[in-house]
Amino acid sequence: MTRHILLINPNSSQSTSGMMRAIAQRAAKSALAVAVATAEHSPPMIVTEDDLLAAAGEVVEIGRRHAADCVGIVVSAFGDPGLDDLRRQVDIPVVGICEASMRVAAQGGRPFGVATTTPLLVDAIAARAGALGLAGLLTGIRCTAGDPTALAGDKAALTQALGEMVEACISADEAQAVIIGGGPLAEAAGALEARFSTPVIAPIPCAITSLLEQIPSAQHEMRRTVATAAK
Structure with missing residues (x-):
């Protein structure tokens, strides 16, 4: 395969992998192709801290197995399982x-909130903000009600419920970005971006942008694409 980015889905859902790969490829544009690898031993959707911890080892295994064939890796679960170990x-x-x-x-220094569907991962998300030195800017984590897996299977209901949590982050918690x-919420994130004047942040495009900034060949291709478009 040509030089590419590998997106690791720590969840075991193949349909989620396909959706995330498509979003990642749109974000990467023509700079690099995006391939996907899906965990086999995790649940279809990671919803607890035990799930997150258990996924870390397989993320590292997948990353090591593919590292020689790609130019960068995205760990595509919120909580970043295995990220630090894989980097090392x-x-x-x-x-x-x-x-x-x-x-x-x-x-x-913008205060920000998180809207999500997994209340059992709130502590892990807050810990991630702390590890990044951003705990003081995190205004809160708002979670939808009900079973996260069932909600994820209903796109309209998922987008509606997350939209309500975004509104709460903004109006009640005074977040300036959410x-x-x-x-697995990536499609809903894209749908919600246009609904609010406050920035709604979709994580996968953020990760792709960050990765491309660290890959010299991708930077060259991005500059070439911009120059061509300007002609």
């Missing part, structure tokens, strides 16, 4: 969607 074990850039989106949301916290 490969010599290519590795980016997590939680890390990347929090850095974008917090630009310029991240949609979850790889």
Whole structure:
């Protein structure tokens, strides 16, 4: 395969992998192709801290197995399972969607919130903000009601419920940006971006942008594309 970015889906859902790969490829444009690898031992959707911790080892295994064939890796689960260990074990850039989106949301010292569907991951998400030195800017984490897996299977209901959480982050918590916290929520994140004047942050494009900035060949292709479009 040609030089490419590898997106690792720590969830075991193949349909989620396809959706996330498509979003990642749109974000990468023509700079690099995006391939996807899907975990086999995780649940279809990671919803607990135990799920997140259990996924880390397989993320590292997948990343190490593919590192020689790609120029960068995205870990596409909110919570970034295995990210730090994988970085230590490969010599290519590795980016997590939680890390990347929090850095974008917090630009310029901007207070930000997270809207998500997984209440059992709230502590893990808050810990990620703390590890990045951003705990003081996190205004809160708002979670939808009900079973996260069932909600994820109903696109309209998912988008509606997350939209309500975004509104709460803005109106009640005074967030100036809101991240949609979850790889499987990526389509809803895209749908919600246009509904609010306050920035709604989609994590996968943030991760792709961060990764491309670390890959010299991608930077060259992006500059060439911009120059061609300007003619």
